[in-house]
Structure formats: structure tokens, C-alpha cells
Amino acid sequence: MSQRQITFEVLRYNPEADSAPWIQTYSVPCEEEWVILDAINYIKDHLDSTLSYRWSCHMAVCGSCGMTVNGEPTLSCKAFLRDYKGSKIRVEPLTHFPVERDLVVVLDDFMEKLQSVKPYLMPKTEKPVEEGEYKQTPRQLKNYKQYTMCINCMLCYAACPQYALNPEFIGPAALALTHRYNLDSRDAGRSERQEVVAQHEGVWECSFVGACSEVCPKDVDPAGAIQQMKIASTVDWHLEHLMPWRRK
């Protein structure tokens, strides 16, 4: 197996000891097929057991191990060293979030926003389980399926320039999930969710830079979801103000 010696510059921050974050370097003998996370694990196991970071599945589905690698929001278990030329790699926590410790960021804000958009099915009428499933054709499924694929890895928030400017912005992942339920043929909860997402900090805050969709490791395309919601919101407004008789 061929090895490559790579210098990792890793951001360290221990709120109990450090007044500011600092960079520590580690020289890691890397295997060619490794991902960034493998190198971080090597550091933890063999060089410095005090390094803190989150990880679990190592297959790009649990969403734990988002980090900033060479300035880009990155899922570290699916970032292959073969794609990084040169002998130096910089690893930092995701931007736009407070740093809790080393590569660990505080996720409270996202967790609150996720809850605020009511990301659950609200059917028009509850159906007893005994009556079996709601029918949904493959086409109806396809309509929203893409937006179910979000693993909450937070790369889109780290990439979003609007979230950086205005932390009140609900943000890409939570809005994409809102869209997912709105589009579900079994759901009737859109108007309830609109109260949250149609406000200023909702879809209208997005300036459609599209950085969220570019970094998304699951091709969820939150930017596309948000634009579609803007159009739907505009239609709502016109219906309400120009055709008031249609108001329920």
C-alpha cells in the first residue's frame, strides 16, 4: 500500500483553556484510499487523544462529520485524500456556527429552526391505521423525494452567505424540508408552515447564490426548493390581495 505523508493543520479550541482558536499541525502517514476522517481518526488514536470532533457512520448518511477542509464545507467521511493534491490540508470547524470545542460546533440554532418549520406530515384527515396506507404514485413520490434526502450535515448553512449575514434566516436545510412536506401528496399542512417560512427570515431572505446546493453531499438542492417556495408564496399573495373573494 502506498503511503503519503500529509501535514494536517487542525483548528484547536478549548474554551476552558484558550482565549482564541489556534492551529495545531500533525504529520500523518496516509493510505491512498483514505478519506479526511480517516486521517483525523489517526491523529486521535496515535498522535493526540485530546482532539475533539464528531463522527459515526463513515458512509455519508449520519451527517455528523461536517468540517471545513481547505476552506470548503466538507463531509469528511466522503472527502477522499486522492482529491487533495499537495502535502498540506487545513481542517477547521464548520463556519457560521459557534465553536463548542475544536471541530465541534454548536447546533442549537438549527435544531430550533428545524422544529419551527413543522417538519411532519399534517394530513387533511387522520386515517386509522386499519384502513391501510395512503396511496401515492411513484410520480407523486418523485415530486418530493429529493428533498427527503437531507442528512442535516449543516454544510449548506456553512456555505450560505445569507445565514452568515443574518443568523435569523431559517436557512437551506430547514426550508428544503419544509418544501418536502408541502409537496407530499399526503400532506395538507402548507398554510401552517407558510406562517413561518413566508416571513422575511424565511424564503425571502435567500438571495439565490446557490452555494447551499453546490456543497450538498446528497444533491438535495435546497436553493431550488427555496426558489420554488418563493414562487408559491408569490402566488399566495396575489390570490389573497388581488382575488380576495378566494380567501377561505
Add this chain to the structure above:
Amino acid sequence: METIQSDVVIVGAGGAGLRAAIALAEADPKLRIALLSKVYPMRSHTCAAEGGAAGVVKGDDSLDLHFDDTVGGGDWLCDQDAVEFFINEAPRELTRLEHWGCPWSRESTGAVGVRPFGGMKIMRTWFAADKTGFHLLHTLFQTSLKYPSIRRFDEVFTTDLLVADGRIQGCCALEMRSGAMLQFQAPAVILCTGGAGRVFPFTTNGAIKTGDGMALAYRAGVPLKDMEFVQYHPTGLPGTGILLTEGCRGEGGVLRNKNGDRYLKDYGMGPETPLGEPVLKTMELGPRDRLSQAFWHEQQKGNTVPTKWGDCVYLDMRHLGEQKINERLPFVRDLAKSYVGVDMVSEQVPIRPVVHYMMGGIHTDIHAATPLPGLFAAGECACVSINGANRLGSNSLTELLVFGRRAAESAAAYVNSDAPPIDTAAADRQAAEAEARIHALFDRADGGETLAGIRTAMTDTMETGAGIYRDEALLTDTANTLAALRRRQGGIALKDKSKVFNTELTQVLELACMLEVAETVAVSGLARKESRGSHQRLDYVDRNDSDYLRHSMAYSQGEEAPRIDYLDVVITKSRPGVRDYSGAKS
């Protein structure tokens, strides 16, 4: 120390824990529910399940057939009353998930689709492409946000159960962001902490699957049942151990050795079925234990392919075509492409058996109750047992729904009727002791041991001695090594003295859990002098129903190796028979 009063504490917020939380909230909105997890709920390893969830729903299927497949698949070590309950509840639970928004794959009529799975005689596996566990977990988590009575404690690591007067009084947990100990006082605790695949070196299991809940229950005097039964999934990616779902074979993928032979035909699962026409319960749709064992024999014969990650065989999907692979298996196509550089549309994928699931776990009865009053368990950490000596693929996602709910209902009933008030003095005392033990870890003297060193020694000895095939000498050596490692772990000094998100500390706690759980696997395996399901002994090659149609029960003896006892299997209607996965069966 902050003390939180609850009615029910749930430890673990994966599929089983979330299902339990929702069931509690629905049963009684007044119940104070504390849902603890050492990670955020959506990081739980349920998210990695790919293939599907079994439940009888189609006209050609019947509850009896699912029962027979499950009991036979488990080599008759399942408790049949529990299996019957499970089979009956399964369709309801899967439908409920549908009502909560789970994006199940559909037939053109709009009905939920099903796919074939190993060891199942009828197609009954509901699926959401090849990310069923992911969708199930996120659907449950998002649905749980509806219920204000579910109070979540994310990234809180449970260290101790509080037990006094012979019953549960709550638990103690370390808040990772602050390093503070929290005391949870509650008359009922439900453990939903998942499996312990991380005691092996090569596993599909994520880093968090370290058997914490199993160890907590074990230390509290609850036996761990059938721990010798460890499932190897036949198709893991070499190197990483990433799972390629059984759905690959369900959709028609085949296994080939280095000569291109469909070798399963030589291990009682033939005759060979035509390419692209998979036959249920035959060849590649045999059960996981048999397929993984066949690999071992091929390896002995020199029919495997050496790779830099060890010996492999091939999963051949090429005949399925790109369209079907993209529609049914897009995730695993991407995984194989990314992690081993192979596109399954045009190339065979190297694969090898990989540790996937623990059939054994915390002993519970059919009500998901452990022998310790107030303590319940569900999901992979528990052993009801519906999986016996070998779980059938797609039964475990359904199991965590059925028994997550069952545990919640049992806990609610217990809280509302039987439970005496909390012995707060005893709980406080135990919590203070637990906190002192954590503090003492920071002051441990350096005995020259390292976390990674002991962990690697543990996983190595598990693979060598408690793998697909075992014998007396191997298991004895493994048990002895583990006993020594348990003593040696005291020589790991913590270098990280910080209270904030100290993962060296949590890893030390996890290692202690893993070593105890691993020891029960080896010692239970040593005691079971027969071959059954996933437990194969080279020195006792046959199943021995007269002596071992019983569950092993491993009881903690503190620092010493566990004491093994036995409990009769519940048989209601299916007497042990021959597991026939040949094409010749009726």
C-alpha cells in the same frame, strides 16, 4: 448536580427510542418523557440500514409464512410467542410510519411496494429505495417534534443506572458540552441504545455502537441473553466495512468466487438459479449466516480473491442494468463507486462478510420488560427474542418499531400502576458516587496503556476467536485475552483534562462497555457446545436440541468473567426442523 424529574427516561434516540417516545406521548400527554442520546437523534445508527422492513401486507402472503421464515431463519432459538406478537404488529407499525410520512417506494397503483429479501419465502420487505433506515429514522425524529411532552437531551452520555430497593430509580448522564453530570430520577427507564458491532474490527456499525446500554443493564444485574450470536452480513465493502444491502441480491445480484462460480450451490442452497431470475429462499436469497459461512469455506478452498483489504468474493450486479440499479439501489452504487472505485453497473464489486448485528442483548420478556422492575429495553440492544440464532434481513427495522412501542406501553402501565415513589436519598447517593467515579478517571495514573492499543487488542481477539467459525481453543484464548484487557484498561490515563466535549473520556467509558459486552460474547460462545445459526463451532458441528434449545444468559460477576445460565426457548407451534434453503424444498 442538576436533577431532572421524569416519569420515563429513554436512553437512546434511534429508531426504537424515538418510537417509544412517540408512543409514550400519545398514550398519555401528561407523562414527562426524557429522551437521552449521546448523539443528536438523526445521527443514530438506524440511519445506516438500507434494505427494508418486513411486514405482511400483500394478498399472497400470510402471518404464518412470516412466522415460519423467522423461526426457521433463527434456527429455532426464537421465542415463538414473541415472534407471533411481532408478526401480527408488523403491518400496523409499517403503515403507521407511512401515515407519518415515510417515503416508502411505491407500485404504479400507489400501493406500498415490497422487495424480496434473504430467507423470506414471500416478498414482504417494505423499502424506501436503499435508504430505508435513514428515512425511517428521520420520519420518526421529525414526527417526534410534534409532541411537547418529549423533552430531548442531545449529546448526553448515560453512565449509570440508578437502582435501589430492587428497582429502577433513574439514571445518571454526562452532558457532553459542559461535562456536568445530570441526574434523571424516574420510576421507569427504557434502554434503546443499539448494538455493539464495534467490538469487532471489521463492521458495518458506526463508531457510536459500543454496547453502552447492554453494559448498563448487565452491571445492574440483568442478564445478557444469547450474546454468542453475532451476525455477519455477507456483503460488506472491503476496507471500510460499508454495507451493501441485501436488496442487491433481492433485486437479482449474485455472488461469484474467483473462478466466476456461483459457489452457493455447493453449500446446500442450489441448484443455481438463472441469472436475473432470483428464487426466494434459494441461492443468493438464502439467510445471512449460511452465506457468510459459505464464504469462509471458499476461503479455506482458496477460491477467494486476495485484495489489499483481505480475501474477497464478488457481488455481480451487471445483468440488472443501469436503470434498475439507479431506481432501486442508487445509494449503494454511489458507495461502491466512491469507496472501492467500482461501478456496479459495469463491474463486479469485491465484497466480504462483515459484522453487522447482535442477535443477543438485554434479556426482556414479551412485554419488553427486563427482570429488573422499571427497566425496559427495545431494538438491537434487547433480546426478546425474535431473532434467535440468526436474524432475517428486514426484521430488525420492524422490530424496533414494534418493540419500541411495546416498551413504551409497558413502561406507561408500570408508571401508572405499580411504581412506588422514587427513593430520592438512594438515587442522590448513587448519582454522587457515579460523578465521583467520572472525576476519578481524570486522576488515573498512567499505566502505560493506550485507548487505541486496548481497543485494537480487543477487536483483534474477537475476530480471531469469535468470528464466523469458532472452537474451544480459540474462544478460550479470546475470553482470557478479554479478561486481561479488562484489567489493563485501568492503566489508560486521560490526557484530555477538559470538561467540554471530552471525547477521550467518552471513549474510555465506551471501551469499558465494549470489553464487558465482548466478554459475554466469548464466554457464552465457549459454553454453547453446538453449532446453531450464526454460532458455528468447528469442534461441535451439529445442532444439539436436547442440550441447547435454550437461551444462554450471561450474568455479571463484577470484575470476573460472566456466569452463564440457561433459559428454555418458548415453543408454541413450530418444532425444530431442518433449515432447507435448497431449490428442492417444497
